[in-house]
Amino acid sequence: MNIALIDYEAGNIHSAHKALEVAAREAGLDITVTIGSDPEIVASADRIMLPGDGAFADCVGHLRSVPGLSEALHEAVQVKGRPFFGICVGMQLLATEGREHGVTQGLDWLPGTVKRIEPADTTLKVPHMGWNTLFAHREHPLLKGIALGPDGLHAYFLHAYHLVPANDDDVLAEADYGGPITAIVQRGNIVGTQFHPEKSQALGLKLLANFLTWTP
Amino acid sequence: MLKIRVIPCLDVKDGRVVKGVQFLDLVDAGDPVESARAYDAAGADELCFLDITASVEARGTILDVVRRTAEACFMPVTVGGGVRTIEDIRALMLAGADKVSINTAAVKDRSIVARAADKFGGQAIVVAIDAKKVSAPGEAERFEIFTHGGRTPTGIDAVAFAVDVARLGAGEILLTSMDRDGTKAGFDLPLTRAIADAVSIPVVASGGVGTLDHLVEGVTEGHASAVLAASIFHFGTFTVEQAKRHMAAAGLPMRLDAAAKGSARQEGAV
Numbered sequence: 001m002n003i004a005l006i007d008y009e010a011g012n013i014h015s016a017h018k019a020l021e022v023a024a025r026e027a028g029l030d031i032t033v034t035i036g037s038d039p040e041i042v043a044s045a046d047r048i049m050l051p052g053d054g055a056f057a058d059c060v061g062h063l064r065s066v067p068g069l070s071e072a073l074h075e076a077v078q079v080k081g082r083p084f085f086g087i088c089v090g091m092q093l094l095a096t097e098g099r100e101h102g103v104t105q106g107l108d109w110l111p112g113t114v115k116r117i118e119p120a121d122t123t124l125k126v127p128h129m130g131w132n133t134l135f136a137h138r139e140h141p142l143l144k145g146i147a148l149g150p151d152g153l154h155a156y157f158l159h160a161y162h163l164v165p166a167n168d169d170d171v172l173a174e175a176d177y178g179g180p181i182t183a184i185v186q187r188g189n190i191v192g193t194q195f196h197p198e199k200s201q202a203l204g205l206k207l208l209a210n211f212l213t214w215t216p
Numbered sequence: 217m218l219k220i221r222v223i224p225c226l227d228v229k230d231g232r233v234v235k236g237v238q239f240l241d242l243v244d245a246g247d248p249v250e251s252a253r254a255y256d257a258a259g260a261d262e263l264c265f266l267d268i269t270a271s272v273e274a275r276g277t278i279l280d281v282v283r284r285t286a287e288a289c290f291m292p293v294t295v296g297g298g299v300r301t302i303e304d305i306r307a308l309m310l311a312g313a314d315k316v317s318i319n320t321a322a323v324k325d326r327s328i329v330a331r332a333a334d335k336f337g338g339q340a341i342v343v344a345i346d347a348k349k350v351s352a353p354g355e356a357e358r359f360e361i362f363t364h365g366g367r368t369p370t371g372i373d374a375v376a377f378a379v380d381v382a383r384l385g386a387g388e389i390l391l392t393s394m395d396r397d398g399t400k401a402g403f404d405l406p407l408t409r410a411i412a413d414a415v416s417i418p419v420v421a422s423g424g425v426g427t428l429d430h431l432v433e434g435v436t437e438g439h440a441s442a443v444l445a446a447s448i449f450h451f452g453t454f455t456v457e458q459a460k461r462h463m464a465a466a467g468l469p470m471r472l473d474a475a476a477k478g479s480a481r482q483e484g485a486v
Contacts, residue, residue, distance in 0.1 A: 014286040130220075158292065200290070
């Protein structure tokens with residue numbers, strides 16, 4: 001299985017690369033991870049992963065600055081239906097628009113808006129930073145074998161903005177931080193996590209393994 | 217529920233750990249990546265590398281350390297020390313740092329905080345504040361920022377500075393009491409609380425940890441979101457797991473799940 005890990009100079013890909021390899025090994029899968037931003041890599045991939053650390057507008061700028069990359073992603077994910085995994089800002093970019101440092105258009109694959117976190121409890125600090133538990137919104141093969149709920153495993157979050165999908169059904173899991181924080185989204189062949197699976201140890205590796213074996 | 221973080225800090229010079237990690241059964245105790253892997257397995261919530269490399273020629277060594285750590289550990293890493301420019305931050309982020317901490321450069325010119333937050337998102341930008349108490353006994357407490365390891369006063373009020381860098385977009389404050397650093401007398405709780413209560417971003421308490429109760433106090437009385445310690449962990453006084461269990465027993469929300477298990481599974485693979 002060929003996995004394209006998109007390196008568009010917007011964040012760390014080393015951990016994501018290593019995590020994919022370990023997850024594949026644990027799932028007994030033979031994968032080849034190709035790192036880069038060449039549209040050819042995207043076109044020939046069976047599955048695609050888009051990491052992203054940074055500000056929404058800056059990441060969109062990096063993505064669009066690579067000739068042919070946005071088009072190749074659209075073709076592979078939206079037309080051919082290849083399974084896609086976005087991490088952190090790589091997930092936020094799926095939204096219709098982001099509101100970090102002004103309004104920026106996203107890919108609009110998953111209708112919604114990226115908004116600043118505003119906890120109901122104003123003593124809570126923003127960014128939402130650290131380890132939090134997850135609550136499933138609905139059952140899904142991607143969550144198989146992952147202990148969720150208040151006594152479940154933890155995921156590592158590091159963000160001040162989060163994706164609020166227009167369709168509630170696109171939310172797969174949430175975290176609680178003075179109100180619901182979108183943790184995992186899924187729509188068709190597209191999945192995205194606000195937290196960093198590559199930094200989330202057991203939970204992250206299991207989720208990645210589930211993605212690699214998932215048939216949308 | 218979001219958990220309180222316990223963060224071991226490693227001083228790195230020319231790509232090597234300076235103080236050494238003595239309790240761990242490491243093949244090479246001077247290798248930062250080995251120490252990072254051991255802390256990962258012990259359930260540390262994040263790791264902090266403080267680069268104290270002095271020579272300009274050796275500045276790139278930290279990038280190699282960060283890159284190798286990101287490949288070996290699935291734990292969040294903050295890197296600080298000698299970060300002066302946006303280019304320094306980008307290089308560290310691309311190497312695999314999750315957060316980068318700015319100290320002297322932000323004291324000299326606060327605009328770097330806004331520029332860095334614009335580029336990388338505020339969540340990735342930590343401002344490290346080294347402060348000392350400057351008020352006389354009986355006076356209202358005042359804390360001033362010091363640079364150069366606590367030797368050089370700046371005349372800048374620590375609380376006002378913290379409020380300002382938070383406004384400029386910093387995502388976290390790493391607060392070290394230069395009065396307490398190395399004393400094992402506990403955090404400067406009035407300092408920690410003054411800053412934690414003044415800003416809406418998380419504050420990491422640092423400087424002075426000698427007992428596990430000190431870690432608890434940093435949160436309950438200092439209002440910190442995370443606690444950082446170096447020597448109690450390096451010298452084997454306590455393990456990270458002991459620290460977290462102690463804090464949980466004191467009623468704090470801690471992550472005690474399969475951290476060690478997840479890492480053990482990685483161990484076999486790396």
